[in-house]
Amino acid sequence: MNHRAPISAEVHAALAVALLMALSGYAAFFLAPTERTMGAIQRIFYFHVPAAWTSFVAFFLVFVASVGYLASRLARWDWLGIAAAEVGLAFCTVVLVTGPIWAKPVWGIWWTWDARLTSTFVLWLLYIGYVLLRRLVADPERRAVVAAVFGIFAFLDVPIVYMSIRWWRTQHPQPVIAGGEGSGLAPEMWRVFLICWTALLALMLVLVRQRYRLEKLRQEVDSLLVEAERG
Amino acid sequence: MGHDETVNAMRAAAIVLGKELRAEWRTRELLHTTVVFVLMVVVLFSFTFDPTAEESRRYGPGLLWLGFLFAGALMLHPSFAREQVNDTLYALRLAPVEPFAILLGKTLANLVFLLLAELLMLPVFAVLYNVSVVPVLAPLLLVLLLGTLGMAVVGTVFSAIAAQARMRELLLPLLLLPLLTPVLIASVEATAGLLSETAQLNLTAVKMLIGFDAIFLAASYLLCEYLFEE
Numbered sequence: 001m002n003h004r005a006p007i008s009a010e011v012h013a014a015l016a017v018a019l020l021m022a023l024s025g026y027a028a029f030f031l032a033p034t035e036r037t038m039g040a041i042q043r044i045f046y047f048h049v050p051a052a053w054t055s056f057v058a059f060f061l062v063f064v065a066s067v068g069y070l071a072s073r074l075a076r077w078d079w080l081g082i083a084a085a086e087v088g089l090a091f092c093t094v095v096l097v098t099g100p101i102w103a104k105p106v107w108g109i110w111w112t113w114d115a116r117l118t119s120t121f122v123l124w125l126l127y128i129g130y131v132l133l134r135r136l137v138a139d140p141e142r143r144a145v146v147a148a149v150f151g152i153f154a155f156l157d158v159p160i161v162y163m164s165i166r167w168w169r170t171q172h173p174q175p176v177i178a179g180g181e182g183s184g185l186a187p188e189m190w191r192v193f194l195i196c197w198t199a200l201l202a203l204m205l206v207l208v209r210q211r212y213r214l215e216k217l218r219q220e221v222d223s224l225l226v227e228a229e230r231g
Numbered sequence: 232m233g234h235d236e237t238v239n240a241m242r243a244a245a246i247v248l249g250k251e252l253r254a255e256w257r258t259r260e261l262l263h264t265t266v267v268f269v270l271m272v273v274v275l276f277s278f279t280f281d282p283t284a285e286e287s288r289r290y291g292p293g294l295l296w297l298g299f300l301f302a303g304a305l306m307l308h309p310s311f312a313r314e315q316v317n318d319t320l321y322a323l324r325l326a327p328v329e330p331f332a333i334l335l336g337k338t339l340a341n342l343v344f345l346l347l348a349e350l351l352m353l354p355v356f357a358v359l360y361n362v363s364v365v366p367v368l369a370p371l372l373l374v375l376l377l378g379t380l381g382m383a384v385v386g387t388v389f390s391a392i393a394a395q396a397r398m399r400e401l402l403l404p405l406l407l408l409p410l411l412t413p414v415l416i417a418s419v420e421a422t423a424g425l426l427s428e429t430a431q432l433n434l435t436a437v438k439m440l441i442g443f444d445a446i447f448l449a450a451s452y453l454l455c456e457y458l459f460e461e
Binding site for chain 1: 385388389392393395396397398399402405406409410412413416417420435439442443446447450454457458460
């Protein structure tokens with residue numbers, strides 16, 4: 001007779017993601033061809049850009065969760081909101097850290113107020129605000145409502161921020177060492193890129209799922225504490 | 232909303248606006264502190280950067296809007312926070328009117344306060360930074376109105392949000408300032424265009440401001456009922 005608990009689906013998912021991450025690391029470092037002008041540093045691209053796209057997906061989830069909560073008033077939408085916001089912020093941080101690491105050798109500077117850099121920075125600040133707001137509202141229901149309203153406002157703002165910053169940049173001189181974009185990727189590069197993006201998306205979903213469970217447990221503990229105090 | 236309801240909502244918004252203006256007029260605390268605050272920013276800027284005459288013309292518009300933005304983040308906070316002292320928001324909520332009417336009344340009041348502060352600051356700014364605002368006064372007022380409307384619309388909603396949190400004085404600017412990035416960019420570009428030698432009104436910036444104001448006015452119309460529920 002087997003006394004051990006069955007391995008849960010979550011462990012399977014986590015293992016699968018770990019394998020995918022290992023594969024994407026291998027692909028980015030060994031399978032992808034070395035870029036002609038930038039050399040090895042270009043390989044950071046396989047994590048930088050997928051992390052950016054993954055964080056956008058996570059922030060979109062925050063928006064979906066916000067609308068879902070206001071429409072249904074089910075606490076699970078609220079759990080999804082905070083889970084996606086925190087994980088999205090983590091990925092956005094990866095973007096903001098890997099960007100300068102790449103920019104220093106290629107552009108010669110850590111940071112430039114380029115449209116995409118600046119927009120990502122503002123995006124990061126917006127969702128930091130979302131997380132902070134949640135920490136500072138004590139009542140769980142009020143917290144869920146105001147966070148949802150803010151989540152919707154923040155998401156509506158993202159395209160406007162992006163447009164306005166891009167427009168603002170074209171009004172001003174570009175940095176001396178401009179980041180010229182190549183026109184498209186080589187097919188082998190695309191393949192590696194897609195492997196990496198799949199891995200990061202899967203990682204994001206697993207993390208959101210874990211954070212969601214944590215939030216659920218946390219709120220259950222909170223309501224039990226409230227009951228115990230009354231009781 | 233039917234026709235009668237719209238009329239009722241407008242009347243209610245006007246009543247809330249009147250109440251806000253009367254309350255402020257008794258003390259004029261908000262206006263005084265805001266004007267002094269913007270003045271201080273303008274003066275401190277000169278110390279920090281010691282700009283030449285030409286530089287100050289180049290940086291002036293940005294500095295002016297930064298002052299307005301910070302002032303707005305401070306000034307909008309009492310909009311809902313001062314309803315909490317005597318729990319008067321509860322009374323407002325009981326009134327048989329649309330929640331949007333309350334929000335609209337407060338937004339308009341904040342718009343008036345901010346615009347008044349800005350109009351008081353404009354001549355001071357023109358003298359200190361040696362720019363002539365009179366020839367471009369009409370388009371400049373349009374830019375001030377559109378930019379400030381965006382600040383007031385989002386700021387009033389966020390004031391209601393922050394009023395329910397701890398550390399609300401600090402939280403409001405943290406929530407508001409990143410979201411207002413497009414307003415800052417468009418207003419500064421438009422103002423700089425007007426104060427430059429060609430004195431042209433940047434239509435793209437104006438359109439951007441109108442778009443921002445319209446989108447967030449619609450969003451606050453759709454979402455305001457959630458802000459006032461108990």
